[in-house]
Amino acid sequence: MPSMIEVAHLTRRYGRYVAVDDVSFRVEPGTVTGFLGPNGAGKSTCMRMITGLTPPTSGTATVLGRPYVALGNPGRHVGVLLDAAAQHAGRTGREILTLGAIMMGLDRHRVDEMLELVGLTGEESRRRLRNYSLGMRQRLGIAHALLGDPQVLILDEPANGLDPAGIRWMRSLLRGFADEGGTVLLSSHLLHEIEVVADDLVVIGRGRIVANGSKAQLMSAAGTTVRSADDARLATALEVGGFQAAPMNGGGIHTDAEPCVVGQLALQQQVALLELREAGTSGLEEMFLQLTAADAREGVAA
Structure with missing residues (x-):
């Protein structure tokens, strides 16, 4: 396929x-x-x-x-939602979905099914889009994306x-x-x-x-999280050993070394470990921030 x-x-x-x-x-x-x-x-x-x-x-x-x-x-x-505000502000939510159903050749009952699916009430569906909150616009946009099955x-x-x-x-x-x-x-x-x-x-x-x-592959590559009694000393030992060692917000270190390697280095340096685990989701976040650090600002490109 x-x-x-x-x-x-x-x-x-x-x-x-x-x-x-x-x-x-x-x-x-x-x-x-x-x-x-x-x-x-x-x-x-x-x-x-x-x-x-x-x-x-x-x-x-x-x-x-x-x-x-x-x-x-x-x-x-294909259902598409790229901009929830890109609808006629003077139309009601029901009108927008009904026009979509007509253009796709769908039964009008599909409109009621989608409104129910996304949690827009009958009263809300009769409001003009200009009176919708952003969250309501998003729900309407998802309903429109799903309209054609x-x-x-x-x-x-x-x-x-x-x-x-x-x-x-x-x-x-x-x-x-x-x-x-x-x-x-x-x-x-x-x-x-x-x-x-x-x-x-x-x-x-x-x-x-x-x-x-x-996600499993990226999380498994996310490294190790460690907190110790002397993070600075442990980080230096990791770097001397050829590993990355980045300080984490709130204390601790994120490193690409395996947990067993971190434990061995901590023992050699006589640094007490307070926490040692595979990074998992927190490591994925750290990796994401590191990979995109040069672009972590507004207004570069849409």
Whole structure:
């Protein structure tokens, strides 16, 4: 079976500035892939190229084996949410979904099903979009993306504006969609927002892929977390031994050395260990921050 989404050497230049630089990755059927990177790393530009809204300078992107623009009635195959505010502010939520259903050739009952699915009440669905909160716009955007019963979802920062209960609901919804055979590409600049739900991770910084693999692979490569009675002395011993040793917020060290190696060095240096474990999720976060540190600022690229 071909990849649901395949990106090959995708590049977008604006004059001399390179917003997306030779990006390649695949999103397989039945998975949630987290597309991670700081604000301005190039995630949105890449997703706009995948969905045909921004032409690439070079490279290709296909969905279900074809360019998005070549899909007949694309909403029946691919659900897209790139900007929850990109709807007519004077229309009601129900009107927006009804127009979508008409354009896709769907039964009007699908509108009621989607409103119920995303938790928008009948009264809320009759409000003008200008009176929606950001969280309500996100729910409406997810309803529109799911309207055509697609095989693939492409969502850009869908948790923006959702409260903690809403974020949990969204994760459950997307996990269920993937478990039933659907495929999700989910962008975020926050690791914890999608770490729970993602199967695979693609990390981008300054327009380039800096890490790509299964969540399990990246977490296993995340190293070791250690806290000791003398972190500075232990860090020096690790560095002399050829290992990286980065101080962590709140104390402790993150290192690429195996836990057994850290323990041996601590014994040699007679440094008492207070905590020693494989880094897991915290190490994944440290790795993410290190990989994208040069791009961790606003306003570089969309």
